[in-house]
Amino acid sequence: MTTAQRVGQLFMGGISAAHPDQAQLRTLRDNHVGSVMLTGRSTAGTTATRKLVDGFRGQADRIAGRQVGLLVATDQEGGRVQVLNGPGFSAMPSGLTQGSWPTATLRTQAAGWAKELKAAGVNLNLAPVADVVPAALGTRNIPIGSFQREYGHTADTVTSHTGAFAAGFAQSGVMTSLKHFPGLGQVIGNTDTTANVVDSVTTVGSSSLTPFRAGIRAGSPFVMVSSATYTKIDPKHLAAFSPTVIDHLLRSQLGFKGVVISDDLGNAVAVRSFSPAQRAVNFIAAGGDMILTVRPSIVPAMTQAIQTRMRQDASFRAKVNDSVRRILDAKRNAGLLDCR
DSSP states (O other): OOHHHHHHTTEEEEEESSSOOHHHHHHHHHTTOOEEEEESOBOSOHHHHHHHHHHHHTTSOEETTEEOOOEEEEOEEETTEEOBOSTTOOOOOOHHHHTTSOHHHHHHHHHHHHHHHHHTTOOEEOOOBOOOOOTTTGGGSTTTGGGTOSSOSSHHHHHHHHHHHHHHHHHTTOEEEEEEETOSTTOSSOTTTOSSOEESSOOTTOGGGHHHHHHHHTTOSEEEEOSSEETTTEEEEEGGGOHIIIIIIIIIITOOOSEEEESOSSSOGGGTTSOHHHHHHHHHHTTOOBEEESOGGGHHHHHHHHHHHHHHOHHHHHHHHHHHHHHHHHHHHTTSOOOO
């Protein structure tokens, strides 16, 4: 792969599920972007979504005559966070409702929901939510609790039900991502809409890390990192830009070997004080692998910044190559490329 092709694999660009923008798709293609996230809300159903996905799947890079398949992701959690709806898609209940079911029921239901995504051409669900929202905080927790995205208010419930959800998806051949490491359950503000979101409670020994620890042990292929600041883990950096959070806690202590994906680094207010170039370089330098931006227009600035840093810094270049390998491994495991 050329340097530009390798760097393109580090990105996931957002495309509207209902009204894909051709100029945005061109930007992703021109920058060799290897993954796409369907965003917004669509009621088109599985058949129409599949047609849409097949339309841009062809723009994936070819290396030595072989296509490196496109990862196509979405947010299909349930309740108020369900991007894809319409004929062929079930109406999924909220995380809190799913958390009240027996785990065997949730696993069976999740396997069915995964089949629907697969029929629509989606191979990665950016779920389950592994955040533990304490009952005392409840709906005052804006990013999770106010939408009832959590499976429950204890680490035990969240651990068992994130596990059941992920297992059901794995059974049907759709990948999942635990989110939002190291947890958004203790915050008030939403990083999408608020700057300086701070968790002053969570430590490296908190029970709220248990769902992530268990999901990693069970083989979760992706973990999404939050853009909040965790003062008892690393007070100086947002988690997405923190080597302490990603390299030390997630990789070394929890033993995660899969793909670390960022929460949105495009429109999120939490990262607005950083230029797109800084966001991309900081995330990769901290040990992250895949940069999610729901704003494709900033991808060129991000890819250029990464390529510039690669030319200047051998250790950064090595990090990029490691990240590309992890991403290609995930794609190979999902049947998106063959290495012969």
